[in-house]
Amino acid sequence: MSPSALPFDDIRNLVAEMPGPDEAAVETVRARDSQLTKPAGSLGQLESIVEWLAAWSGKPVPKITRPLVAIFATNHGVADKGVSAYPQSVTRQMLENFAAGGAAINQICAAYDLGLKIFDLAIDMPTPSITDEDALDEPNCAATMAYGMEAIAGGTDLLCLGEMGIANTTVAAAVFNGLFGGTAADWVGPGTGVDAAGLERKRAAVEMAVSRLGAAAKDPLEVLRKVGGREIAAMAGAILAARLQRTPVIVDGFVSTAAAAVLYKMDPSTLDHCLFGHVSAEPAHRRALEAMGKTALLDLGMRLGEGTGAAMAAGIVKAAAQVHADMATFDSAGVSQKD
Numbered sequence: 001m002s003p004s005a006l007p008f009d010d011i012r013n014l015v016a017e018m019p020g021p022d023e024a025a026v027e028t029v030r031a032r033d034s035q036l037t038k039p040a041g042s043l044g045q046l047e048s049i050v051e052w053l054a055a056w057s058g059k060p061v062p063k064i065t066r067p068l069v070a071i072f073a074t075n076h077g078v079a080d081k082g083v084s085a086y087p088q089s090v091t092r093q094m095l096e097n098f099a100a101g102g103a104a105i106n107q108i109c110a111a112y113d114l115g116l117k118i119f120d121l122a123i124d125m126p127t128p129s130i131t132d133e134d135a136l137d138e139p140n141c142a143a144t145m146a147y148g149m150e151a152i153a154g155g156t157d158l159l160c161l162g163e164m165g166i167a168n169t170t171v172a173a174a175v176f177n178g179l180f181g182g183t184a185a186d187w188v189g190p191g192t193g194v195d196a197a198g199l200e201r202k203r204a205a206v207e208m209a210v211s212r213l214g215a216a217a218k219d220p221l222e223v224l225r226k227v228g229g230r231e232i233a234a235m236a237g238a239i240l241a242a243r244l245q246r247t248p249v250i251v252d253g254f255v256s257t258a259a260a261a262v263l264y265k266m267d268p269s270t271l272d273h274c275l276f277g278h279v280s281a282e283p284a285h286r287r288a289l290e291a292m293g294k295t296a297l298l299d300l301g302m303r304l305g306e307g308t309g310a311a312m313a314a315g316i317v318k319a320a321a322q323v324h325a326d327m328a329t330f331d332s333a334g335v336s337q338k339d
């Protein structure tokens with residue numbers, strides 16, 4: 001990134017540089033699709049998924065050979081306000097569980113042959129409680145976004161976003177409330193499973209956090225740094241880097257969608273290379289998707305995070321690409337075309 005007066009200017013410059021879709025690759029996909037041994041249109045959304053892959057990978061015959069689930073993990077001071085059903089120590093314990101192969105995401109990755117990388121974003125230094133203080137200053141927020149950008153530098157052809165961070169559904173709710181308005185109650189939900197009193201503490205925490213925003217609510221990057229957190233910043237950076245590297249992205253649930261929403265508010269076209277893998281059972285996820293005019297691929301009643309919904313969708317995306325690439329054509333198989 002080129003040096004500039006303010007770190008966020010570098011991010012704004014990257015948004016301005018985003019490449020558009022590769023229309024020629026999409027046309028090649030459409031032409032081949034019309035020759036495959038199936039009635040036209042009969043693979044429904046699988047067909048549009050392959051077109052989407054071509055548009056954003058630039059590959060005329062998209063193949064997924066290096067899918068990656070990237071999990072960004074961190075802690076949040078607002079956990080001390082009693083907003084989660086679990087203690088903050090679970091964030092690190094789950095990191096150990098990911099490393100040992102014992103988490104749900106490990107098994108989905110095994111089932112669909114997806115790579116998995118875990119990124120520890122200063123777990124032992126929680127960001128201050130967003131009720132009272134900004135989560136990050138501008139240099140740290142921009143640096144965390146840059147860290148998220150680097151995270152995919154090892155190469156992947158399908159990036160699935162994941163996160164782990166106790167209390168981050170409170171933080172994500174504050175980000176959505178700051179970006180899209182409404183009331184705190186519109187954006188809070190059970191998360192890991194808080195009871196009614198916990199839900200009320202969450203609502204109050206989001207209300208306090210958002211009341212600190214003032215005029216800053218107009219700037220999505222300010223909303224991110226003031227009431228967001230490190231994993232949300234890193235995921236926003238990863239989405240942006242993926243676009244610049246022509247890598248399609250699958251967004252996961254409520255928390256990863258908060259990262260996408262920051263970019264959406266900067267420029268709605270920033271998310272054109274993103275597919276929303278599933279709609280989370282966290283109730284406000286539907287509201288967030290609606291606010292951006294997005295629909296999710298799957299609706300499985302999942303609300304785990306850690307990239308599990310995105311990874312389930314990746315199985316379908318992988319299959320869609322393979323079907324398109326390796327099916328026979330009417331000519332090659334000697335099957336008669338429509339009269």
Ligand SMILES: O=C(O)c1ccc[n+]([C@@H]2O[C@H](COP(=O)([O-])O)[C@@H](O)[C@H]2O)c1
Pocket residue numbers: 083084085086163164165166167168169170190191192193194252253254255256280281282285302303304305306
């Ligand atoms: O992304 C989602 O849809 C989602 C919904 C509910 C819970 N989570 C996960 O649960 C944790 C946050 O929940 P909480 O109750 O501690 O705010 C965090 O590790 C998330 O990955 C994630």
Ligand SMILES: Cc1cc2nc[nH]c2cc1C
Pocket residue numbers: 086090094163164165192304305306
């Ligand atoms: C056990 C557990 C696993 C998780 N995975 C993502 N968020 C989580 C929260 C908890 C509490």
